[in-house]
Amino acid sequence: MQAVVIREHGGLDTLRVDEMPAPRPGPGEVLLRVRAVALNNMDVWARSGPPGGRPVFPWGRLRLPMVTGTDVAGVVEEVGPGAGRHEPGDRVVVNSILSCGRCEFCVAGEQSMCAEYHIFGEHRPGGMAEYTVVPEGNLLRIPDGVRFETAAAAPACYTTAWRGLITAGGLRAGEDLLVVGASGGVGTGALQIGRLAGARVFALVGTPEKAKKAEALGAIPIARSEYPKFSERVRELTGNGVHMVSDPVGAATWPESIRSLRPGGRMVICGATGGERPDFDIREVYQRHRRIIGAPMGNVADFHTVMDLVFRGILVPVIHAVLPLREIREAHRIFEAREHFGKIVLVP
Numbered sequence: 001m002q003a004v005v006i007r008e009h010g011g012l013d014t015l016r017v018d019e020m021p022a023p024r025p026g027p028g029e030v031l032l033r034v035r036a037v038a039l040n041n042m043d044v045w046a047r048s049g050p051p052g053g054r055p056v057f058p059w060g061r062l063r064l065p066m067v068t069g070t071d072v073a074g075v076v077e078e079v080g081p082g083a084g085r086h087e088p089g090d091r092v093v094v095n096s097i098l099s100c101g102r103c104e105f106c107v108a109g110e111q112s113m114c115a116e117y118h119i120f121g122e123h124r125p126g127g128m129a130e131y132t133v134v135p136e137g138n139l140l141r142i143p144d145g146v147r148f149e150t151a152a153a154a155p156a157c158y159t160t161a162w163r164g165l166i167t168a169g170g171l172r173a174g175e176d177l178l179v180v181g182a183s184g185g186v187g188t189g190a191l192q193i194g195r196l197a198g199a200r201v202f203a204l205v206g207t208p209e210k211a212k213k214a215e216a217l218g219a220i221p222i223a224r225s226e227y228p229k230f231s232e233r234v235r236e237l238t239g240n241g242v243h244m245v246s247d248p249v250g251a252a253t254w255p256e257s258i259r260s261l262r263p264g265g266r267m268v269i270c271g272a273t274g275g276e277r278p279d280f281d282i283r284e285v286y287q288r289h290r291r292i293i294g295a296p297m298g299n300v301a302d303f304h305t306v307m308d309l310v311f312r313g314i315l316v317p318v319i320h321a322v323l324p325l326r327e328i329r330e331a332h333r334i335f336e337a338r339e340h341f342g343k344i345v346l347v348p
């Protein structure tokens with residue numbers, strides 16, 4: 001089969017589509033024929049090396065060679081021994097959450113709190129290939145009429161955004177929400193979920209062009225190129241700041257994100273793509289009763305909730321481009337140049 005095999009860390013020229021044997025499903029696993037796989041930070045970092053020149057990845061060590069690919073939709077090709085819940089021909093999407101299934105957190109349904117919490121495509125081979133092997137418990141059927149590209153664009157980012165805004169953050173109708181990094185995967189998810197929840201949504205984006213796209217999705221855009229100190233613009237627009245900020249960026253935006261919060265406001269965080277050591281005065285948090293709420297990803301219930309909304313057409317994942325898998329270099333280039341607004345989906 002053809003697969004994007006990452007053999008070394010480096011530039012775009014290290015990316016190529018290689019020929020390799022298709023994997024075989026073991027007990028309780030199924031072989032999936034991949035029909036769509038979305039690109040995430042993880043795929044780009046696995047190729048480029050840990051972000052910011054750090055010695056290890058945010059999720060620990062990565063063994064090379066590696067086939068990444070977390071967000072996968074496809075068709076069941078073959079069923080391994082004892083895997084009876086699916087049969088060849090089923091259209092499915094992968095729930096990327098892997099956990100022990102036995103600890104107190106797993107039993108309570110909080111799989112992403114598990115000490116053995118892992119991600120499909122990070123800790124085991126993923127879907128940047130024609131075929132991939134998935135534990136059968138991690139498959140969810142896709143209804144007829146829902147495209148593979150749509151299903152693959154949603155899981156990791158929309159589950160994370162749902163967890164932050166709704167399950168952990170408790171966003172309510174009528175509240176003001178600022179979405180930082182609104183053109184990214186989590187950002188476009190947060191923008192849409194915020195609108196669905198009945199919040200007034202402000203979208204922080206890099207450029208006026210992206211501002212137009214955010215506006216078309218019903219958000220009030222703030223272009224960072226025009227307002228580097230974006231908290232001042234938030235205050236102009238809201239009077240006293242927003243009830244909630246969703247910030248998946250980190251050090252580059254944290255000080256201004258915190259200043260955008262009204263007293264008692266909460267900031268939900270899930271990533272550190274812009275650095276993990278912010279420089280700010282902690283008195284800006286406690287003196288104003290502000291709260292910082294972290295979650296790296298949702299649980300299985302969050303995944304099912306967002307995928308149900310996607311399947312019913314209530315949440316429509318924003319897709320920047322659908323490219324053939326052989327154009328993997330172009331996909332990484334767009335992602336690193338931050339030209340995208342929404343997900344980049346690859347089709348083997």
Ligand SMILES: [Zn+2]
Pocket residue numbers: 099100101102103104105106107114115116
């Ligand atoms: Zn566990």
